[in-house]
Amino acid sequence: MAKLQHVIEAQQFTLPLIHELFQTADQMEKILERGGTLDYQNKIMASLFYAPSTRTRFSFESAMYRLGGKVISTEQAHLFSSVIGGETLEDTIRVVSNFCDVIVLRHTEVGAAKRASFVSSVPIINAGDGKGGQHPTQALLDLYTIYKELGYIDGLKIAFVGDLEQGRTVRSLAYLLGKFERVMLYFIAPDFLQIREDIQDYLTRHNVWFTLESELNKIISEVDVIYVTRIERERFGDKADIYEETVKNYFIDRETISKMKEKAIIMHPLPRLNEISPDVDSDPRAVYFRQTKNGLLIRMALLTMVL
Amino acid sequence: MAKLQHVIEAQQFTLPLIHELFQTADQMEKILERGGTLDYQNKIMASLFYAPSTRTRFSFESAMYRLGGKVISTEQAHLFSSVIGGETLEDTIRVVSNFCDVIVLRHTEVGAAKRASFVSSVPIINAGDGKGGQHPTQALLDLYTIYKELGYIDGLKIAFVGDLEQGRTVRSLAYLLGKFERVMLYFIAPDFLQIREDIQDYLTRHNVWFTLESELNKIISEVDVIYVTRIERERFGDKADIYEETVKNYFIDRETISKMKEKAIIMHPLPRLNEISPDVDSDPRAVYFRQTKNGLLIRMALLTMVL
């Protein structure tokens, strides 16, 4: 098994490493069905969260416990530097790495995980660093969900819908999809929320086919994956009418999904606000709650790979 | 052993189920004396608290650890829905049930636990839902304390003292006591804090003898159990004098207990404010700290019954 040292950004993950990760995640599912393992019962994971993200924290902590390990945990890591003047992230990491075998770090600053990895004596896993930063385990679990639900990734048509401009999830996933053969990416958003040029440039450089659209209806019946993202009211400022129109245009309800391919899937990173109607939940194509379960498997796999 | 699916409200507990629960709790005490068990070491409990209640949370988490299990925990579950617009309880439960084998839910809204049970793929245990809602494990541990201290429940004379109007503990316990034979209930409170009519109607319908009183002294020497509840200053608004008179009238001190039966017991759900004098603590009839221990046993028993 390849030894990962740290999990900092999506860019680290080559195709062979991705395949190995997915195979490990598949094994984790079997381990989970047998009730977990106690193999890691002398290992301690530290959840070092500088801002609360209970969803992500629970996912990692459950993963560690299913592996038999232990967890020390804070969602108030900023208090390490509560003294006037503050403690540097580097000092905190040097201290915490004495107490554990792996650190899961959530931070508010872009690049924090990389900085932590430079001084840590134990592996760092980036659980999100800043709005414009990375959240590689989310991108990996999204990719794994597509692979697991559809069986392959090469050649798939994948639509991203909603606020694509700021979503680090979409950005990282688009990056990873670019490594596969013949994928076709549809970015569906109003102009001012479209995917940024850096990702477009990256895809162009790597000969990945993509298109920018504003209407979902045009492509709904063609694509294999619809990846829906949260549309936050605050992003629209005083344009209340545009906000409401956007929500309405991209709303996924039973009528929308009636136009989808039978084998297509609907994904969402959660929490959802009002992008998807609850009466879609029972449709087999709605995989967003299964995404959560896949997140557990991917995090178990990553923990075994770094430990 | 009967398989409980969820623990939502006191009303679920029939007499046979109560007896089975108490027998299981008795076994748990033996297990505890032997240092706990590792039988549940591949099980994870999620403490999902929408408001802090460290006392209740510690009791459940200690119970799970004594069974060998693991715990993921938050007292800030409201942050699951911190995004503008919020995530529904239902979505949160669907997500969290992927990470664990049982959810202990504390919520601020009446009926939350029932709603959670409709969508959860794992058992839900209600650890309190709203001021006017249910807190069934507290009622069960109170009932178990009476049973354990006195050996039986049928025919007992039980006084409730203090603020009976809002106390969900008293309401649920009165409900459960109504299932036993020939119990006699004394509700001792000032008029405006008396037990509500819905409970009175329930007791009348089930032919349970009860009386409403305002003076504790009248019945102090007759009863087998005095269940004291917290009298909160804020409930009296600007009636400071009535507040002080009430506290004084119902205050339990050495003089009060000198009038009690030798075998009677004094209970309190804790925390106490100034209802009971600390110099009563050492009296063998003061069982309120043993109640806490019994809570641990009942929660261990409930966990084994749902898992």
Place this chain on the structure above:
Amino acid sequence: MAKLQHVIEAQQFTLPLIHELFQTADQMEKILERGGTLDYQNKIMASLFYAPSTRTRFSFESAMYRLGGKVISTEQAHLFSSVIGGETLEDTIRVVSNFCDVIVLRHTEVGAAKRASFVSSVPIINAGDGKGGQHPTQALLDLYTIYKELGYIDGLKIAFVGDLEQGRTVRSLAYLLGKFERVMLYFIAPDFLQIREDIQDYLTRHNVWFTLESELNKIISEVDVIYVTRIERERFGDKADIYEETVKNYFIDRETISKMKEKAIIMHPLPRLNEISPDVDSDPRAVYFRQTKNGLLIRMALLTMVL
């Protein structure tokens, strides 16, 4: 092995007990190298913190997990008494001691740990009680660090630098050092931040040699240990210039350490603000991050001694 009942204050620790503690800590290092032990897997530690101190909490929780034990934890223990009027510390301790085998208590009031020990049915370990109170495990880990790095304590020359007036760490450590033979203590601070008279009196009574200085340069080349403490801006009020001069005078950089003995060590309780230059970190004489690791060993040792 001597049975400790509670760990409340530095004063409890006689020379024989200190030696036994250090031997136990040495054994803990070996256990840690083997990946910890599961000997205490049926024991529960409660972290009962009335104010957050994640550094100390993580250290204790990691120690308990390395011993195989379990942990229930709160950094909001004040919420036990959130009800208007409050619950006494004594009542909270009586409740919590039903849920665990040892309580690690952090409190904001001087003397809280001692009060807790009077009513607890399980051992209490003081993890800091008030600014002017005790933090005995910190003092013990500091002492252990000197012993471990230098091999002995008798006859050492030890300088304390910075804000010595309020630092409970320095006060407790000076107290413990007073038990050893022929130590020489140098207290380096501006007048208004000098060590208080009570400690000076104690040292005089016990015939411990000490001197008060304001300049670090005078003694830098003589001493075996430089114990640097945090200099907080707020302690200087409106004397911004004195603050800056103090920081500058006591700043430890590569030039400072070039004057130190080759075998001397630099300690700091952490977090540091701007007392030590980061480019000193890689010098083998900078032991402040190893102090953290020693803290883990001392806490493992104390846990085994009380359990």
